[in-house]
Amino acid sequence: MEDLLIANLKQRVFIKNLIIPNTNLINESKLLSTLKSISLTNPYYVKQFLEILFQNYNNSELNLQDEFYEFFIKILNSKPIDSNKLDLITYSITQDISIDLNETPRIISGQGTTGLRTWEASFYLCEYLYNRYNNSQIDNKLRYGLELGAGTGLVSIFLWKLLQNDKSFDKKLYITDGDSNLLENLSQNLKLNNISIENEQIKLQRLWWGIDEIPTSDGNKADNIELIYAADVTYDISVIPDLIKCIIQALKLEIPEILIAATIRNEQTINFFENCLIEQQINWSIVSERKQGTKSYSTIWYSPETPDIRVYRIVKY
Numbered sequence: 001m002e003d004l005l006i007a008n009l010k011q012r013v014f015i016k017n018l019i020i021p022n023t024n025l026i027n028e029s030k031l032l033s034t035l036k037s038i039s040l041t042n043p044y045y046v047k048q049f050l051e052i053l054f055q056n057y058n059n060s061e062l063n064l065q066d067e068f069y070e071f072f073i074k075i076l077n078s079k080p081i082d083s084n085k086l087d088l089i090t091y092s093i094t095q096d097i098s099i100d101l102n103e104t105p106r107i108i109s110g111q112g113t114t115g116l117r118t119w120e121a122s123f124y125l126c127e128y129l130y131n132r133y134n135n136s137q138i139d140n141k142l143r144y145g146l147e148l149g150a151g152t153g154l155v156s157i158f159l160w161k162l163l164q165n166d167k168s169f170d171k172k173l174y175i176t177d178g179d180s181n182l183l184e185n186l187s188q189n190l191k192l193n194n195i196s197i198e199n200e201q202i203k204l205q206r207l208w209w210g211i212d213e214i215p216t217s218d219g220n221k222a223d224n225i226e227l228i229y230a231a232d233v234t235y236d237i238s239v240i241p242d243l244i245k246c247i248i249q250a251l252k253l254e255i256p257e258i259l260i261a262a263t264i265r266n267e268q269t270i271n272f273f274e275n276c277l278i279e280q281q282i283n284w285s286i287v288s289e290r291k292q293g294t295k296s297y298s299t300i301w302y303s304p305e306t307p308d309i310r311v312y313r314i315v316k317y
């Protein structure tokens with residue numbers, strides 16, 4: 001329970017949605033050090049949380065360490081961070097794998113892109129990949145992947161960390177987005193997670209669907225790519241035709257599998273995506289689905305308002 005609170009704070013779960021354990025169950029030192037580290041990028045969030053914590057303690061028989069009050073005074077005048085300013089968010093996808101990302105979590109679309117924050121479909125795609133990895137560690141496809149529309153890079157960074165478990169296997173990931181401005185932030189996010197971009201096995205590049213080519217070895221075959229994956233790239237009807245072009249290109253290059261995690265915000269948009277696949281005679285199925293409001297088994301937090309999320313699997317035959 002307490003670890004969940006720490007994970008939720010690091011993910012900047014809305015204060016109203018935090019579940020604060022009974023005061024006697026809180027490890028105060030651990031909590032204080034977490035709050036101090038969060039306050040480096042977002043003191044206002046910490047201030048709001050402390051106000052609630054103080055109320056909880058006031059209603060209990062226990063006393064909170066004085067350090068909390070001393071610390072509170074230091075951040076008392078903090079103001080909400082400018083929504084364009086980067087915050088450092090940590091996503092705990094599993095007990096062992098957490099990912100730090102620089103992002104602007106309150107911005108839906110800014111500077112002409114939706115890729116400056118991390119979207120829930122990418123949490124679910126991480127969970128799907130994790131289950132798949134655990135069910136079959138010899139699933140080679142996961143080791144040769146290309147992400148489309150990576151945004152802040154959560155899925156690829158997660159997959160890379162997951163694959164670190166078996167260092168003996170070769171692997172290569174292409175992390176791509178159509179917006180070259182996002183690549184600088186993506187590169188920072190890789191560094192934050194101690195992933196070197198000098199590494200031959202990681203390639204960061206611009207790939208605008210239908211315009212930029214999927215990397216090939218000889219023009220006819222994809223360069224060591226066994227899987228294409230993407231999260232929340234079907235968010236608007238206007239982006240789908242280019243995405244379909246890219247999928248067709250991938251299938252021509254004999255990439256055996258494509259996974260698209262889609263948040264079902266609007267039936268019309270998802271129906272448009274499915275109809276485009278049908279028109280192009282593309283072989284697809286839904287391999288996993290999270291219903292709105294389902295309790296997460298991991299420590300990652302989904303807002304109760306998060307709509308259903310589906311994972312579409314596309315294969316050549």
Ligand SMILES: C[S@@+](CC[C@H](N)C(=O)[O-])C[C@H]1O[C@@H](n2cnc3c(N)ncnc32)[C@H](O)[C@@H]1O
Pocket residue numbers: 113114115116117118119120121122148149150151152153154177178179182207208209230231232233235239242243
């Ligand atoms: C809603 S965001 C999802 C980001 C990330 N996958 C996630 O789930 O957090 C959509 C991403 O797709 C990228 N994108 C949109 N249209 C694109 C296109 N035509 N070609 C390549 N990338 C595109 C955007 O730059 C953005 O990063």
